[in-house]
Amino acid sequence: MATSEKIIALSELPAWRSRMRAENRRVVVTNGVFDLMHRGHATYLEQAAALGDCLLVLVNDDASVTALKGPSRPIVGQNDRAAMVAALECVGAVSVFHGPVAADALRAAAPDIYVKGGDYTVDSLNRDEFAALQACGAQIKILPLVPGCSTSNIVKKIQTPQTLFGNTGKAATLDERLAPIFGRRSVREFLPRAVEQREIAALLEAAMAAPSARAAYPAEFIVLDDPDVRKGIAEFLPNGGFLANAPLGFVVCGDLSRACHGELSYMIQDCSACVENLLIAAHLLGLGACWLGVHPNAARVENIRKFFRLPENIIPVSAVAVGWPSKNPPPRTSYNADQVHLNAW
Ligand SMILES: Cc1cc2nc3c(=O)[nH]c(=O)nc-3n(C[C@H](O)[C@H](O)[C@H](O)COP(=O)(O)O)c2cc1C
Known part of the structure; x- marks a missing residue:
């Protein structure tokens, strides 16, 4: 199925669900942000898909990601995040949901199996989401996350001042305006x-x-x-x-x-x-x-x-x-992005 066909508007979810039921397919549902896709996402979604016949991924909209993770997120917009998730072979359908909790979308999706990743327990699931899952009799499965794979880690790695401040490291810019600083040797x-x-x-x-x-x-x-x-x-x-x-x-x-x-x-x-x-x-x-x-x-x-x-x-x-110098050493930078820490150690 083409990636674009897998993306379903929330309003169309009930109809999609009826079709799945008519086809006798067990629907697995999970929800998440999926900002900057990595191997952890792929592994988790593959494992989730293997639990049923069709995996629906509910993707947080941009406003809810900002509310959950802060003003610098998401890095990738909701339509692109949805498209990336939909492009995975193991994913059958994707829907972008609004608001910080997925309860309404879960009610519309009525999963046979609901999958959550990481250190959640059934007790620590959001209460509204839990109630929606109970109402449709969904089985709840918690899958472990792949260690060392996280979007936050990737963000930390790529948001060095080198990228943020446009400095290219050792072969640095030697900004002309600061010539006396770099020229002092x-x-x-x-x-x-x-x-x-x-x-x-x-x-x-x-x-x-x-x-x-x-x-x-x-x-x-x-x-x-x-x-x-x-x-x-x-x-x-x-x-x-x-x-x-x-x-x-x-x-x-x-x-x-x-x-x-x-x-x-x-x-x-x-x-x-x-x-x-x-x-x-x-x-x-x-x-x-x-x-x-x-x-x-x-x-x-x-x-x-x-x-x-x-x-x-x-x-x-x-x-x-x-x-008076008998020879002038050339201007030099000692800039090292590894020695710069952005807002945190
Ligand atoms: C606290 C301090 C002590 C230093 N002592 C000496 C020294 O005794 N002899 C010397 O030739 N250079 C000395 N230097 C200069 C450093 O070797 C020099 O700054 C460093 O090699 C970097 O080279 P640059 O100044 O050309 O950028 C000293 C620098 C500092 C900050």
Whole structure:
């Protein structure tokens, strides 16, 4: 039978039922949403069909799916969902029903056997539907669902930000409007050219423009324009030896006594925001820079503390090497859709 011929208007159900009765066919009925058909649906419907001679599937209309599953559902409209169900060989007829419960449609369909899937029990069936089934003497069968197959799982899989936000993953869009963000790369080799006072002032001002918890602004900046000082600090940084060859450097410290609630974590976060601002500002000025890790390495913190004879409350957090880049690493995205979670973990 053609798929379209299997789709029956609710008003035609009683006539269809009479025909089935006249043909002496045992009618099996089930109802459901069938949004994004998957193997679980096919297996379940095949098992249901095997219980009688003709399987009628009552498909929820779109409004009831939205009411049951939320505003993002259904993904596939009722006519298409009905057509997909009807296209299965094991399905004899399909009818779209209205409202959250199928009681009226069940009364019209008068099943010999009613099938429900999943963790339902006879007791947990909707009471109106149960009454309709009892009235026509239907036998009720609960079939197990195929584990791991669910429309909700498919939706979770395909509704990644990659598809939702049009980002194509690693080969990402590098949106031109955000060029300074993607263009900021760690620069570790510099031209032998001084960084002028004007640039230094601009970098400091940019760093201090960073957000700060409770506007506490606990960051302090030690400017390293003396080559000997840069060399001295570089010796404490096993991964930052190139600071000695950079024309400029900074040590960013935090004043714990000024941090939000006196919390080390807030202080580190505030200082880190300053460092990131400084790095982006350097890139915007045509300079290159690299973040050099200090905190929480105890030896680096202690050595820098001693070197500058820092007061007890001043904690070195990071260093930064700055200069005119001898080569510019290309803009890059690190976008990874696997690290993005949409409204849920
Ligand atoms: C907390 C922190 C500490 C870092 N420490 C160092 C360091 O000691 N030496 C270094 O060469 N790069 C350091 N980096 C830079 C990272 O290696 C760099 O950001 C990362 O490899 C990504 O490359 P990109 O900055 O070019 O995007 C540090 C970055 C951060 C955020």
